[in-house]
Amino acid sequence: MKYRLLILAVLFILSTGVGSIPDPSPQYGCETEAYPPLEQFKLPWFQIDLDASPRTRWTEIITTYKDPINDLVDQLLHLLNLVDPSGTILKIIDDVLPTLVLKFPKEYREEIEGISEVSGVKLGRVVVYNIFYELFSVCTSIVAQNSQTGEHFHARNLDFGLFMGWDLENHTWTVSEILRRMEYNVEFVRGGQGVFNMSSFAGYVGTLNGVKAGQFSLSLNERFVLEGGFVGLFEWIVKHEDLYFPTWLARDILTGNYTYQQALDTLSTRAILAPCYYIVSGVGHNEGWIITRGLNESLYPLQLDQEGGRWYLLETNYDHWKKPFILDNRRTPGEKCMNESSADTISKEHIFNVLSSDPVLNQLTVFTTMMNPQTGEMESYRQYCPTCYIW
Numbered sequence: 459m460k461y462r463l464l465i466l467a468v469l470f471i472l473s474t475g476v477g478s479i480p481d482p483s484p485q486y487g488c489e490t491e492a493y494p495p496l497e498q499f500k501l502p503w504f505q506i507d508l509d510a511s512p513r514t515r516w517t518e519i520i521t522t523y524k525d526p527i528n529d530l531v532d533q534l535l536h537l538l539n540l541v542d543p544s545g546t547i548l549k550i551i552d553d554v555l556p557t558l559v560l561k562f563p564k565e566y567r568e569e570i571e572g573i574s575e576v577s578g579v580k581l582g583r584v585v586v587y588n589i590f591y592e593l594f595s596v597c598t599s600i601v602a603q604n605s606q607t608g609e610h611f612h613a614r615n616l617d618f619g620l621f622m623g624w625d626l627e628n629h630t631w632t633v634s635e636i637l638r639r640m641e642y643n644v645e646f647v648r649g650g651q652g653v654f655n656m657s658s659f660a661g662y663v664g665t666l667n668g669v670k671a672g673q674f675s676l677s678l679n680e681r682f683v684l685e686g687g688f689v690g691l692f693e694w695i696v697k698h699e700d701l702y703f704p705t706w707l708a709r710d711i712l713t714g715n716y717t718y719q720q721a722l723d724t725l726s727t728r729a730i731l732a733p734c735y736y737i738v739s740g741v742g743h744n745e746g747w748i749i750t751r752g753l754n755e756s757l758y759p760l761q762l763d764q765e766g767g768r769w770y771l772l773e774t775n776y777d778h779w780k781k782p783f784i785l786d787n788r789r790t791p792g793e794k795c796m797n798e799s800s801a802d803t804i805s806k807e808h809i810f811n812v813l814s815s816d817p818v819l820n821q822l823t824v825f826t827t828m829m830n831p832q833t834g835e836m837e838s839y840r841q842y843c844p845t846c847y848i849w
Contacts, residue, residue, distance in 0.1 A: 488795035492814035493807040501643045501657060501825060501838040508648040508713065512565050513572035516663075519642065520576040523660030526639040530661075531583050533632055534590060555582035566706060569663045577661060588662055588703075596620055596849065597679040598788055598818050599667075599737040600809055601746040602770035603762060605801040610746070612675040612739040612829040613809045614667050615841070616657075617822035620849055629844065630821065637824045643838050646713065654712040657827045657838040664705025667827055668712040671834025674721055674740045677827075678708055681733040681750065682775050682783070701731040701753065708736070718745060725749050726756040735773050741832050748773050769801035786849060792818045806830075806837075817847030 504519050520527065538547050559567050559581065570588065574581040596617040603610050619633035640660040646653045656668035667677035707728055711721045718740040725736040726749050736749040746762035748771050760778055762771060774789050776782040782789045795812040799805070806828050813819060813826050819841060827838040 486791045486794065486817075487815065488791075488798055489811040489815045489819075491811070493810040495839045499839045499841075501641050501840060503643045503645065506644050506646050508646055508653065511572075512568035513575075516569060516573055516661075517576050519644070519660050520573055523640040523642075524577050526636055527577050527587075527661045528579060530633065530636045530640070531579050531587055533636060534586060535583065551582040551586055552580055553582070555585045556580075558585060563706070566663055573661050573663070579661075584661065588664065596775055596786075596822060597666075597677070598792060598813065599677040599679055599735070599773050600770060600792070600796070600812065601737055601739045601762065602796075602804045602809065603744070603746065603764065603801070604804050605764055605769065608743070610675075610739045610741060610831050611804065611806050611809050612669070612677065612737070612746075612831060613806070613813055614677040614679075614737070614827055615813050615818065615823045616666060616825050616827070617820060617849070618824055619822050631848075634822050634824055638840055638842065641825050641838070641840060643836060652834070655829075655834060655836045656709075656712070657825060657836065663709075664703060665709035665712060666705055667829065668708065669829035669831055669834055669836050670712050671831075672741060673716075673831065674718045674738055674745075675829040675831040676708055676712070676721070676725070676736055676738045677829075678704055679735040679737065679773055680775055681735055681777075683733050683752070701729050704730045704732050704734045704736075704751070718742075722747060722749070725751075726759065729754050735775075737771065737773050739829075739831050746771055748778060750777055764801055770796055770804065772796060788818045788820075791815065814841070816843065816845075819843050820847040820849055822849050 506515050535548060539545070541547065559570060562570065570584050571581065574584045577584070597614055599614040601610070601612050618637055619631040624631060637659055641657065642660065643655065643657050645655050652671070654668045654670040656665050658666060669675035707725065707730060711724060716724065722738060725738065730751060730753060733753065734751050736751065738749065739746045744762045744764060748760040750757045750759065758779055760771060762768060772789060772792050774782060775786070776789065792812060795815050799808045810826065810828060821843060823841045823843065825838055826841050827836060829836045
């Protein structure tokens with residue numbers, strides 16, 4: 459974890475200057491009136507037809523968000539050029555990475571090729587854009603069940619852009635600002651019928667969170683460990699083609715004919731190329747899990763247990779059996795705010811308020827999504843808090 463954070467910190471310092479790092483001073487109050495947000499913050503909806511050609515199914519979304527996609531890729535390349543002014547890394551991206559697309563599953567390969575064609579972004583750069591989400595997302599996910607109604611709530615904050623450029627004039631994270639311009643919800647359909655819903659960013663083909671009506675919902679958080687995504691990515695490139703992108707696995711499960719238990723089993727055992735947390739909610743009593751993943755194993759799975767007093771699960775980016783990183787402790791204030799409710803009274807309104815409380819809500823938070831696995835409903839809102847904790 460320290461090695462990966464050091465790499466990010468170097469990028470941050472290079473892009474801002476040591477003296478410009480803002481003073482982090484989190485506030486630990488709990489919001490009580492954040493829900494409902496203003497209508498203008500709702501994410502727009504699109505539809506993806508799984509019966510359409512993978513190469514063309516994303517055309518409407520990519521055309522709509524073509525400008526911010528190009529802006530985001532330019533910013534990522536700017537950061538890489540700070541590390542390597544010679545341009546060697548960029549040459550590898552443009553000349554070598556397109557050959558890696560041949561290692562992708564056919565459907566995802568064709569989707570990424572189609573995104574490149576429509577957006578005008580070189581293929582290798584679209585690959586980098588997708589890989590970055592596997593390695594650098596910072597999130598908070600919550601699953602809870604109301605003991606009186608049996609209703610399940612699954613919600614998450616998506617935080618992204620850590621150390622990827624600080625705008626000195628506006629005091630914002632550069633990548634986070636761009637992402638807020640390219641967020642959306644999407645309904646995947648097959649044969650004219652809804653399959654699942656997800657929220658995401660234009661140009662990204664994986665699933666960071668999604669809900670399948672009457673069955674389950676899931677979200678994915680990055681896991682900060684030494685054997686992180688860089689290790690898995692290198693192994694995938696040189697030898698282990700069976701390693702799978704974690705967000706592609708999430709999408710496959712939501713797209714496929716998986717039951718809740720089959721989803722848990724697959725998320726727990728499938729070899730993946732980046733450590734992560736899968737947070738899953740079903741529709742039955744105590745159907746909620748945090749699955750802590752290494753590349754090839756699952757560690758200390760944690761289940762909802764209302765009878766034992768564990769009526770909610772809250773995961774950030776640190777193993778639940780360890781203390782969180784002292785400079786990134788969203789768990790403690792999140793639990794404090796969750797505990798102002800109870801299993802008898804928990805509601806989506808309260809959970810949204812928790813996810814809108816500083817520092818659970820922070821300057822990296824780009825959207826909040828709330829999912830109901832019983833109904834398949836999903837509400838997503840753009841988030842922005844310039845006075846919150848910086849990460």
